[in-house]
Amino acid sequence: MAGVDNEVLIIENNDEASVWTQKHEEIFIELMEEEVLKGNKNTITFTKQSWKYIKEELCGRAKRNYSDMQLRNKYNQLKQKHKDFKSLLKETSMGYNAVTGEVSVTDEVWDKLIRVNKSAKRFRKKGCKFYEKLCTIFGDTTATGSNAHPSTRSPSNDDDAMLISVLMKMVTKEERKTELIERSMATSASHYLLDESVEALNQIDGISGEVYTKAIEKFENEVSRALFLKMPEHRRIDWLLNLK
Structure with a gap:
């Protein structure tokens, strides 16, 4: 699994949906998060033994064989997705729901964002469901951003509440x-x-x-x-x- 930080590779049959179902992607993300929490990832990528474990567990749970290239490709795609969504949240007008992974802005704002950055279009309907986990995987400790808030409450500047949440x-x-x-x-x-x-x-x-x-x-x-x-x-x- 060396070189996973290289540019995104194209899946052989060029049909990602047929290769990675949403459930399989979720399993892959959860396995990577677990390995991070176990300390099996350095600043660049996972250890060789950790990649072997992730691949074996994924294939076992998904009941499908994934090649090293497919794992490498998906890893880089998710890394780019995390980067794009993080950039999107930096917009002062963005309201992020950490529970659903969705963002709440007007259609007018969305249209402007997409005109400036085409990658924003992919997040318009569903947001980024596993953004919190991706932040853990790719080493971002500021997952929620200044505008993030759960659906049960409005954004707040209450420092004590924020501190409790972090703890x-x-x-x-x-x-x-x-x-x-x-x-x-x-x-x-x-x-x-x-x-x-x-x-x-x-x-x-x-x-x-x-x-x-x-x-x-x-x-x-x-x-x-x-x-x-x-x-x-x-x-x-x-x-x-x-x-x-």
Whole structure:
């Protein structure tokens, strides 16, 4: 996944909608955000191991194979989308809704914006739904801007309220980061038990290929792996010979 910061590449069949559904794009964004919160992204891009994890998880959840080129292309497209929307929010007349990702301005303002900047047209109807997540991914700590406000309240200059909001976001991100780290540690521990179980199985002589295969299938279950490792060697053999 080297070179993801290069210019946007064109998808092979030139039909993005057929390659990236909205749900798949959402999964891709969420995976990248998780990796950022886990500290697996430097100032330029994700680590090689992190890209491998993102690709495997995306293909697994989407049940579709994505190539490195398609991931690189989508990454750069989203980066450009974040840049364009951020530029749009700098307009003093823009009202941004952080909940829906939409912007609220008159048709007259939209027409003027589009005449000056054609990229604004893409945000007119739906805004940028995952802008907050894109800000996390691409290192922008000023996601909401001076005109951003939730739909339940009007823009305010109340510094205390803004400070509380910022602190709440920081706490939420830290909690999310802790959750991801704990999940990662649990996954690592689970894989470790699998390696130990297979190694212990390989040390047992005289078992048939059929029994060996059945044991490997049983090791897909975490409880079976743990029990097998706690058994003395002669009980392991009994367990293997009684597998069905």
